[in-house]
Amino acid sequence: xxxxxxxxxxxxxxxxxxxxxxxxxxxxxxxxxxxxxxxxxxxxxxxxxxxxxxxxxxxxxxxxxxxxxxxxxxxxxxxxxxxxxxxxxxxxxxxxxxxxxxxxxxxxxxxxxxxxxxxxxxxxxxxxxxxxxxxxxxxxxxxxxxxxxxxxxxxxxxxxxxxxxxxx
Amino acid sequence: xxxxxxxxxxxxxxxxxxxxxxxxxxxxxxxxxxxxxxxxxxxxxxxxxxxxxxxxxxxxxxxxxxxxxxxxxxxxxxxxxxxxxxxxxxxxxxxxxxxxxxxxxxxxxxxxxxxxxxxxxxxxxxxxxxxxxxxxxxxxxxxxxxxxxxxxxxxxxxxxxxxxxxxxxxxxxxxxxxxxxxxxxxxxxxxxxxxxxxxxxxxxxxxxxxxxxxxxxxxxxxxxxxxxxxxxxxxxxxxxxxxxxxxxxxxxxxxxxxxxxxxxxxxxxxxxxxxxxxxxxxxxxxxxxxxxxxxxxxxxxxxxxxxxxxxxxxxxxxxxxxxxxxxxxxxxxxxxxxxxxxxxxxxxxxxxxxxxxxxxxxxxxxxxxxxxxxxxxxxxxxxxxxxxxxxxxxxxxxxxxxxxxxxxxxxxxxxxxxxxxxxx
Numbered sequence: 001x002x003x004x005x006x007x008x009x010x011x012x013x014x015x016x017x018x019x020x021x022x023x024x025x026x027x028x029x030x031x032x033x034x035x036x037x038x039x040x041x042x043x044x045x046x047x048x049x050x051x052x053x054x055x056x057x058x059x060x061x062x063x064x065x066x067x068x069x070x071x072x073x074x075x076x077x078x079x080x081x082x083x084x085x086x087x088x089x090x091x092x093x094x095x096x097x098x099x100x101x102x103x104x105x106x107x108x109x110x111x112x113x114x115x116x117x118x119x120x121x122x123x124x125x126x127x128x129x130x131x132x133x134x135x136x137x138x139x140x141x142x143x144x145x146x147x148x149x150x151x152x153x154x155x156x157x158x159x160x161x162x163x164x165x166x167x168x
Numbered sequence: 169x170x171x172x173x174x175x176x177x178x179x180x181x182x183x184x185x186x187x188x189x190x191x192x193x194x195x196x197x198x199x200x201x202x203x204x205x206x207x208x209x210x211x212x213x214x215x216x217x218x219x220x221x222x223x224x225x226x227x228x229x230x231x232x233x234x235x236x237x238x239x240x241x242x243x244x245x246x247x248x249x250x251x252x253x254x255x256x257x258x259x260x261x262x263x264x265x266x267x268x269x270x271x272x273x274x275x276x277x278x279x280x281x282x283x284x285x286x287x288x289x290x291x292x293x294x295x296x297x298x299x300x301x302x303x304x305x306x307x308x309x310x311x312x313x314x315x316x317x318x319x320x321x322x323x324x325x326x327x328x329x330x331x332x333x334x335x336x337x338x339x340x341x342x343x344x345x346x347x348x349x350x351x352x353x354x355x356x357x358x359x360x361x362x363x364x365x366x367x368x369x370x371x372x373x374x375x376x377x378x379x380x381x382x383x384x385x386x387x388x389x390x391x392x393x394x395x396x397x398x399x400x401x402x403x404x405x406x407x408x409x410x411x412x413x414x415x416x417x418x419x420x421x422x423x424x425x426x427x428x429x430x431x432x433x434x435x436x437x438x439x440x441x442x443x444x445x446x447x448x449x450x451x452x453x454x455x456x457x458x459x460x461x462x463x464x465x466x467x468x469x470x471x472x473x474x475x476x477x478x479x480x481x482x483x484x485x486x487x488x489x490x491x492x493x494x495x496x497x498x499x500x501x502x503x504x505x506x507x508x509x510x511x512x513x514x515x516x517x518x519x520x521x522x523x524x525x526x527x528x529x530x531x532x533x534x535x536x537x538x539x540x541x542x543x544x545x546x547x548x549x550x551x552x553x554x555x556x557x558x559x560x561x562x563x564x565x566x567x568x569x570x571x572x573x574x575x576x577x578x579x580x581x582x583x584x585x586x587x588x589x590x591x592x
Contacts, residue, residue, distance in 0.1 A: 048175030052182055059183070059202055063190065066198045077198040085205050088183075092176040092311070099255040099305050100272035109276070110253070113309065121205035128204045132197030 003043030006090035007036050010058050013080040017065040024068065032061035039087065043094045051091045055084055073133055081125035086118035169219060169304065169317040177312040180210040213312030220251040220306040222277070226258075226321040228299070235294045235330040235423075238267070243302075245275070246282035253307040256285075258300075263293040263327070293415075294329035294422060296468050298322040328464050331427035332420075332573045338580060340398035340437075340494035341519045348397025349435045358392035365391055399440070399453045399490045400432045402463070403513075405499030405506040406445025409472050410527030415569065417525045421498040422467050424523060424573055428496055429463045440488050441466055444509060446473030450488045481509045481516075494519045500527045501553055514560045521580050522557055526568040558583065 014032030021028045035057030042050025062080050093114070102110070187203020227242040243258065258271040266272075267288035275283060300321035307314055343352040351360045364380055367387035380388040402425045409418040425441075432439045433455060440453035441463045449469065451462055481489075489495065495518045499506050514520045528550070533543035557564050563583035565576035 048179055051175075052179035055179075055183055056186055059187065059199075062202070063194065063196070063199060066196050067194065074198050077201040080198075081202045081205050084183075084202060085209070088176070088179065088206075089311075092174070092179065095175060098274065099303065100257055100274045101269065102274040106274050106276070117209065117310070121209070124205045124208050125201040129197060129201045132200065 002090045002094035003040055006043060006087045006094065007040045009083055009090060010036050010039055010054065010087035013062055013083045014058050016076070016080070017061045021065045021068050022070065024064070028061050028064050028068075031057055031064065035059075035061065039091055043091050046095055048092070048095055051088070051095065054091075055088050058087075059084060073129060075129070077129055078122045078125035082118045082122035085121035086114065089114045089117055169222075169306065169315040171217075171219065171313060171315045174307075174312055174314055177210060177213060180206045180213075180312070184210060209310060210312065213308060213310040216310065217308040217313040218249055220247055220254065220315055221249050222247040222251055222254060222304060222306060224256065224302055224304065224319055224321065226300040226302070226323060228323050228325065231324060232326045232328065233291055234328050235291055237327075238288060238290050239325075240286045240288055241299065243285045243287060244282065245277065245285060246280075247277045248280060250279035250281065251277045251306045252309040253311070255305045257303045258287055259303065260289070261297050261299070263291070263295050264297060264299065265290050265292050291327040293419065294327045294468055297325045297327065299325050326465065326468050329419075329422045329426040329467060331430055332423040334424075334427045334431060334573055334577060336574075336577070337428060337431050338494065338496060338521050338577060338584070340400060341584075342492040342494075343396035343398050344438070344490075344492065346397050346436075346438075348395055348437060350396055350398055351393045352396040354394060354396070355391045356394035358394040360393040362391045362393045364388050397435070397437045397455075398432075399438045399493035400428075401440040401442060401453060401489055401493050401495045402428050403495050403497040403499075403510075404441070404443045404445075404467075404470060405497065405501075405503070406443050406447070406470055406472055407475075407503035407506050408445075408500065410500060410502065410530035412530045417500040417502075417527050417530065418470065418472060420567070420569060421500075421525045422470055424498055424525070424567070425467055426464060427573070429467075430460060433457075433460050438490075439463065440490075440493075442484055442488060443470050444479070444484070444506065445503075446475030447471075448479070448483055450484060452485075452487050453490060453493065479505055479509070481512050489513070489518065491517075492519070494521065497522045498525055499523075500525045501550065502527060507553065510562070511557070511560055514557075514562050520562045521584070522562050522564045523573075523576055523580065524554065524564055524566045526566050529568045529570060 014029070014036060017032055018025050018029035035054045037054070038050050038057060039054030042048065042054060066074055184203050184207035187199050187206065191197070191199035191203060223246055225244045227244060229241070230239065233239050243256065245254070245256065253274070254277060255274050256272070260266060260271055267290060270288050273285060275285070277283065300323050302319040302321055304317045304319065305314060339350060343350050351358070355362050364377055365388065367376065367389050371389045375389040377388050377390050404421055404425055406418065409416045411417070429439055429441070436455060438453035438455050439459060441451040443449040443466065449466055451466055495513055497510055497520060499510065499522065501507055501524055510520065510522060528547065531543070533540055554564050563580040565579035567573050567576035
C-alpha cells in the first residue's frame with residue numbers, strides 16, 4: 001500500500017516534467033516512468049538500491065526539463081524536492097516491515113512525521129533556491145562555496161556513517 | 169543494543185551526493201534544491217541518533233498456573249533518554265499464546281518515562297516454560313538508524329495439567345497398616361461389622377455382643393473391619409505417544425494422572441509415581457500436600473524421550489513399588505517395552521489396573537484398500553493385546569479425548585468385580 005502511494009507521489013513530478021518539457025517529451029517521460037517502475041520493484045522485492053535508483057531517475061527526468069528549459073530558475077523545484085522526499089519516505093517505510101503492530105494513534109503519529117519531513121524538505125529546497133536567486137555574491141565565489149559545501153557534506157556523512165557502523 | 173544504519177540513510181546520502189555533484193556539473197541551482205533536503209535529513213538523522221538506553225523488566229504475578237488459565241505478565245519499560253519509536257516483542261514458547269496478538273507492541277517513550285504494559289496470555293498446554301525472551305527495536309525520529317537487542321529476562325513458569333474429571337476412583341484390593349478410608353479385610357477396630365468370636369482376656373467390654381453371648385451362654389465379641397489406607401503408584405508410559413494438532417496421548421495421560429494423584433492423596437493414601445520411558449523418573453509413595461506438589465512437578469516434566477535401549481521393571485527402585493500396592497497404569501500401549509513391563513508387574517503379583525489412553529483417534533487411516541486393511545489389522549492387534557492383559561488378570565479400560573474417563577474407570581471396576589484376583 002505504501003509502495004503504491006510512493007509511486008503515485010513520485011509520478012507527480014514525472015508527469016510535470018514530461019508535460020512541461022519543451023523538447024524530447026518521450027525521453028523525459030521514459031526516464032520518469034522507468035524511475036517509478038524501479039521504485040515499485042525495489043519496494044516489492046525489498047531492494048533499497050532500486051528505491052534510490054528510482055528516485056534518482058525521476059530526478060534526472062526533472063533535470064532534463066530544467067536543461068531543456070528556456071533559462072531561468074524553475075521556482076517549482078522545492079515542490080519537486082518535497083515530492084521526491086515524500087516518495088522516498090513512503091518507499092523506505094514499505095521496505096522494512098514492522099516488528100510489532102502499531103496502534104492507530106501511533107500510525108497517525110508516524111504519518112504526521114512523514115508529512116512534516118516532506119514539508120521541511122520543501123522549506124529547505126525553497127531556502128536554497130532563494131539563496132541562489134538572491135545573488136549573494138559573485139558567481140565564482142558562489143561556485144566555490146557550493147563545491148566546498150558539497151565536499152564538506154559528503155565528508156561529514158562519510159565520517160558519521162563510519163562512526164555509526166564501527167563496532168561498539 | 170546493536171545499532172545499524174537503515175537502507176534509507178545510505179539512500180539519502182547517495183542521492184544527496186549525486187544531486188550536489190550533478191548541480192556542480194550542470195550548473196543548475198534546481199539540482200541543489202533537490203539534493204539539499206536529502207543531505208540535511210541524512211545529517212540531521214545522524215546528529216539526532218542517540219542510543220535509546222531502554223531497560224525492560226518482566227514481572228510475573230504467579231509462577232504456577234493451571235492449563236487453560238489466563239495470565240497477565242507485565243513488561244516494565246523505561247528509558248533515560250527517551251525513544252521516538254520502540255517496538256517490543258515478547259517471544260512465546262510453544263504452549264503459550266497471546267490474546268489478540270498482545271505480545272508485540274509499539275510505543276513512544278519520553279525521557280525518563282516508565283510504562284507498564286500488561287500482556288494477556290493463555291496457557292494452552294501444561295509444562296515448564298521459560299518466559300521472558302524479548303526482542304527490541306528502536307528507531308531515531310527520522311528512521312535513519314535502528315538499535316536492536318535481544319534481552320534475556322526469562323522467568324520460570326510452571327503450568328500444571330488440568331485434572332481430568334473423575335467422581336470415583338479404583339479401590340485397592342489390599343490395604344496397608346495406617347489409618348485411612350478403605351474398609352480393610354483384616355479384623356480390628358473399626359465401624360464395619362466383620363465377624364463374631366469368643367471373648368478372650370483383654371477384649372473390651374463394649375465389644376461384647378450381648379445377644380450372641382446370651383444365646384450361647386458365654387461371652388462373644390464383635391470383630392470389625394478397620395479403615396486403612398493404601399499404597400497407590402501411578403505408572404505413566406512415556407516411551408511413545410500419538411499426537412494430533414492440539415493434544416497427544418501424553419497430554420491425556422498427564423491430566424488423568426493428575427486427577428488420580430489428587431484424589432488418592434485426599435483419601436490419605438500414600439501415592440508414588442513412575443514415569444517409565446526413554447527417561448526414567450520416580451517418586452516413592454508418600455502422603456500429604458508436599459507429595460502432591462512433588463508429583464505434579466514431576467508430571468509437568470514428563471516428556472517423550474526417544475530411546476532404543478530395552479528397559480524393564482528392574483530399573484525401577486524397589487521402594488517405589490511397595491508390595492500390596494495398587495498400580496494404576498496409563499499407557500497408549502504403543503511400545504513393547506511398556507507392555508512387557510506392565511505384564512511383568514502383574515506377574516510379580518502387583519494389583520495392576522490399566523487405563524489404555526487410546527491412540528486410535530490420532531491415527532488417520534490411509535487411503536486405498538491396502539492402507540485400510542493395515543489399519544484394520546492394527547486395530548485387531550490392539551484388541552488382541554487387551555485380551556492378553558485381561559487373561560493375565562489385568563483390568564483394562566479404554567479412554568480417549570472424546571469419551572469420559574469415568575466410563576473407562578467403570579470398565580476397570582466392572583472387570584475387577586467380576587474377574588476376582590488371584591494372589592501371587
